[in-house]
Structures are given as structure tokens and as C-alpha cells.
Amino acid sequence: MKFRNFPMVPRVVYGRGSFDQTSEIIEEKRNKERPFIFLVDKVFKEKELSKNIPLQGKDIIIYIDTTDEPKTKGIDEIRDNLKEEFGTVSGIIGIGGGSVMDAAKAVAIMMNNEGSSTQYQGWDLVKNPAVYHVGIPTISGTGAEVSRTCILTGPERKLGINSDFTPFDQVILDPALTKGVEKNQAFFTGMDCYIHCIESLTGTYLNAFSKSYGEKALDLCQKVYVQKSEWDDESDEDLMMASWHGGMSIAYSQVGIAHAVSYGLSYLLGTHHGVGNCIVFDRLEKYYPEGVKEFKYMVEKNKIEIPQGICKGLSDEQFDIMINVSYGMVPLWENALGKDWQKIMTKEKLRALYEEM
Numbered sequence: 053m054k055f056r057n058f059p060m061v062p063r064v065v066y067g068r069g070s071f072d073q074t075s076e077i078i079e080e081k082r083n084k085e086r087p088f089i090f091l092v093d094k095v096f097k098e099k100e101l102s103k104n105i106p107l108q109g110k111d112i113i114i115y116i117d118t119t120d121e122p123k124t125k126g127i128d129e130i131r132d133n134l135k136e137e138f139g140t141v142s143g144i145i146g147i148g149g150g151s152v153m154d155a156a157k158a159v160a161i162m163m164n165n166e167g168s169s170t171q172y173q174g175w176d177l178v179k180n181p182a183v184y185h186v187g188i189p190t191i192s193g194t195g196a197e198v199s200r201t202c203i204l205t206g207p208e209r210k211l212g213i214n215s216d217f218t219p220f221d222q223v224i225l226d227p228a229l230t231k232g233v234e235k236n237q238a239f240f241t242g243m244d245c246y247i248h249c250i251e252s253l254t255g256t257y258l259n260a261f262s263k264s265y266g267e268k269a270l271d272l273c274q275k276v277y278v279q280k281s282e283w284d285d286e287s288d289e290d291l292m293m294a295s296w297h298g299g300m301s302i303a304y305s306q307v308g309i310a311h312a313v314s315y316g317l318s319y320l321l322g323t324h325h326g327v328g329n330c331i332v333f334d335r336l337e338k339y340y341p342e343g344v345k346e347f348k349y350m351v352e353k354n355k356i357e358i359p360q361g362i363c364k365g366l367s368d369e370q371f372d373i374m375i376n377v378s379y380g381m382v383p384l385w386e387n388a389l390g391k392d393w394q395k396i397m398t399k400e401k402l403r404a405l406y407e408e409m
Contacts (some may be wrong), residue, residue, distance in 0.1 A: 058066060058303055061187075061198055068289075069311075072227040075106035079141065081184045086142040087111045089134060091156045093118055093148030093190065100228070101147070101190070110138070118151040120322055122158060124169040124206040130155075131162040131169075143184035143221075149241065150194030150203075150325065153187050157202035157218050160185035169213065170206040178215035179207045187220040190229040190293040193241035193326065195248060195299020197223050203325070209377055210319040226297070227288040233392070239356050240326035241279075242291055244349070245298040246273045247329050250343035251308030252301040255387035266301035269294045277350045280399065301381060308388035309339055309397070313382040318375030321362060335408050336360050339388065363409045375402050 065077060078088060087110035094115040096102045105113060114130065118124075134141060134194035141163065146156025160182035162169050172178050187197040195203070200219050201212030212218075230238075252262050276287050314328035321332065334351075337344040351358060363371075379385075379402070385393040389408040 056304070058200065059216045059219050060300075060303070061223050064225060065223070066225040067229045068285075068318065070224055071101075071104070071229055074145075074186075074188070075223060077224065078145065080210070081143055082108070083142045084109060086140055087138060087295060088142050089114060089144050089159075091116050091144060091146045091148070091152055091159065093131075093152050096147070100403050102357070105147070110146060111325045116148065116152050116155055118149065120205075121151050121318065121325060122155045122202070122204050124204050125206060127158045127162055127169045128156065130159050134159070134163065134207050141216075143186060145186040145188065146292060147188045149189065149191040149195040150244075153194065153196035154202035154204065154212075156184070156185055156187060157196075157220065158213060161202075161213060161215070161217055162401040169204060170208075172213045173204060173206055173209065173216045178217050178218070182219070184221050186222040186224065186298075188224045188226070188229070189240065189292070189295070191233050191241050191244070192230055192288070192295040193238075193298075195245060195295050195302070196301035197225070198240065198303075205319060209380060210315045213382070225292055225396070227285070227292050228317075230288045231285075235354075236356060237326075239259055240324070240330055240355055242273065242294075242326075243330050243333070243350075244326045244352075245269060245291070245295050246347065247296040247310050247333050248302055248307060249273065250333075250340050251310060251388065252298075252305045254340060254343070255305055255308055256390050257305040257387045261408040262301050262303070262305035265297045265303075266305075269297035269301055272297070276345075277354065278346065285287060287401050305366060305386060306383050306387035307382055309336055312378050312384040312388070313402070313409055314379055316378040316406070317362070320366075320370055320374050325363065327359065330358050331362065332362060332405075335405060361409075362392070363406050366406075371406055374406055375399050378402060386389045 144160040163183045164180040201214040203212045252266040310333040313332040317323040317328040
């Protein structure tokens with residue numbers, strides 16, 4: 053057996069208020085002729101956080117509209133504009149949720165790789181190392197701050213750039229930045245982490261490495277969403293670490309059915325990742341009985357409404373598009389159901405599953 057030699061984030065700072073050290077942390081990578089580019093969630097425009105971004109010289113902020121998740125076309129446009137204006141840069145710094153984390157990783161890769169980002173959607177297709185890139189999450193759950201993928205929607209599919217060059221060179225984990233996230237958004241993103249754990253811990257790819265991270269992340273999710281009666285500063289801290297561990301749990305493993313099916317929803321309907329995962333996971337009791345039972349309890353306890361009927365009225369052609377996108381996520385299906393997964397989850401069964409949503 054040949055084992056994969058996966059990269060991990062080489063440097064991480066954790067602590068409430070650590071965002072204030074950003075300038076000091078990135079200074080050693082600064083080339084005074086080349087700017088740092090800050091990709092920041094548009095929600096922070098005119099907010100205090102944006103005012104505290106340590107711009108110097110030619111540094112600029114590009115605000116990212118996360119109404120839609122990152123698209124290959126948008127990533128290519130940012131890269132082309134940066135190369136035209138600056139040639140190259142000192143680094144890319146992403147500040148925001150999972151969509152901004154993915155955008156920052158993708159732009160960093162594309163600064164040193166030719167063509168369109170669509171060419172690199174898949175596994176281990178990137179040829180050249182990314183420019184220096186830093187992740188500063190402002191919401192917890194996606195694990196994008198630690199993963200080796202950046203999920204992009206292209207003209208033909210929704211699929212990540214999965215490569216050894218994708219992980220951030222530096223991550224700054226500041227729980228203070230997650231304060232005040234809207235309740236529903238925080239829940240759906242937190243459930244992305246919970247679902248990572250369930251899919252990793254019950255998958256055929258499970259091993260001691262993945263298990264150790266997945267179990268810790270699951271414990272923290274249960275502490276935050278099941279055991280505690282109200283949200284506090286400790287909840288922000290615990291969920292931030294759950295996200296980190298949840299992302300690590302799939303580094304040497306994979307996610308499963310909820311993610312595979314959710315990609316179809318996102319590609320066709322634009323459903324956001326965390327919401328889509330919850331819509332799907334809510335219907336997967338047959339495959340993840342204990343996890344779904346606990347998930348339903350957390351939904352009820354936190355008074356969250358899972359969107360219903362989003363596939364109502366879709367045409368046969370639209371169902372086929374979702375099925376084909378989902379069926380393309382082979383490693384996810386193999387992790388969930390084994391090598392013969394197509395015999396278990398036929399296209400007819402998958403169609404019926406979509407029709408329930």
C-alpha cells in the first residue's frame with residue numbers, strides 16, 4: 053500500500069484578539085514592491101473589522117459578495133485583474149467564511165498557474181505552488197481554513213481544487229471575529245462541521261488519524277449544540293476548534309452522502325453549502341441513523357427551520373443535472389457506501405431522494 057503524504061497548515065495563531073497581530077505575522081513575507089491583497093466578505097464593508105485591516109503601500113481590499121458561492125469565472129477575473137495591475141503580489145489574505153476562504157485559496161493558486169481555474173477542479177491537477185496565502189475565518193464550521201480543497205462552481209460542475217498547494221501557509225484563529233454571526237447562518241455552518249464528523253466517522257475510509265480528529269470535533273459540536281442551554285464566548289471558542297478538527301478529520305478520509313448530494317443542489321439551485329448539507333442530511337436517516345436523530349434534535353432545540361420543497365416542480369433535465377453532478381463525486385460515494393456504491397445508490401434512488409427535498 054502506498055500512503056499519501058498530505059500537507060497541513062504549517063503555521064497557526066490562536067487566541068482572542070490575535071487578529072490584531074496580522075501585520076506583524078505577514079511582515080516577513082512582504083515584498084515592498086508587491087502588495088498584499090485582502091479578500092474580505094462584503095458584509096464587513098464599512099464595518100470596524102475592515103477599518104482594522106493593516107494596509108500598507110499598494111495593499112488593497114477586494115470585497116467578495118458571498119450571495120453566491122465562488123465561481124471559476126470570478127476567480128479567473130480576480131487573478132487576471134491582479135496580474136494586469138501588479139504582475140505579482142506578496143500574498144493573498146482571506147477574511148470571512150468558507151466562501152471567502154475558498155476564494156482566497158483559489159486566487160493564490162491561480163496567480164502562479166496558467167489558464168482557467170476550471171482546469172484544476174479535481175484531484176492533484178495543480179502544477180505550480182500558490183503564492184503565500186493566509187486564512188482568517190470569521191465564522192466557524194466549514195473547515196475551509198484547514199482543508200486541502202477550495203470548492204468552486206464552474207460551467208459544468210461544482211468541484212474543489214484538491215491539491216497539496218491549496219492549504220493556507222498561515223491561519224489566524226480569533227474567536228472574537230465570530231461574535232455576532234446571525235443565528236441561522238451560524239447554525240447551518242456549524243452543522244457543516246457536525247456532518248463532516250458523522251460522514252468521516254462512519255465512512256469506509258476511516259482510520260485512526262481521521263478518527264482522532266473527528267471524535268474531538270464531534271464532542272465539541274455536541275457540547276455547543278446539545279449540552280449547552282445558551283451561547284457564550286466559550287461556544288465561539290469551542291466551535292472554532294470543532295471546525296479545525298472537523299476539517300482535519302477529512303484530510304486523510306472523506307465526507308459522504310450529504311456532501312455529494314448537496315453539490316447537486318448547489319450547482320443547479322445555488323443553495324449555500326451549509327444549508328444544502330442540512331436539507332440533505334435531514335433525509336438520510338437510513339444511512340446515518342444516529343447522526344440524523346441527533347441532528348433533528350439540534351434543529352428543534354435551536355428552533356431552526358430547514359428549507360422544504362426546493363426541488364418541487366423541477367424538470368427531468370434539471371434532476372439529471374443534479375444527479376450527474378452528484379454522481380461525479382466518486383470519492384465521497386466510495387467513502388460512504390464502498391466500491392460498489394453505484395449498485396446501492398442508483399440514479400433512480402438518487403432521483404427519489406432529490407424529489408423528497
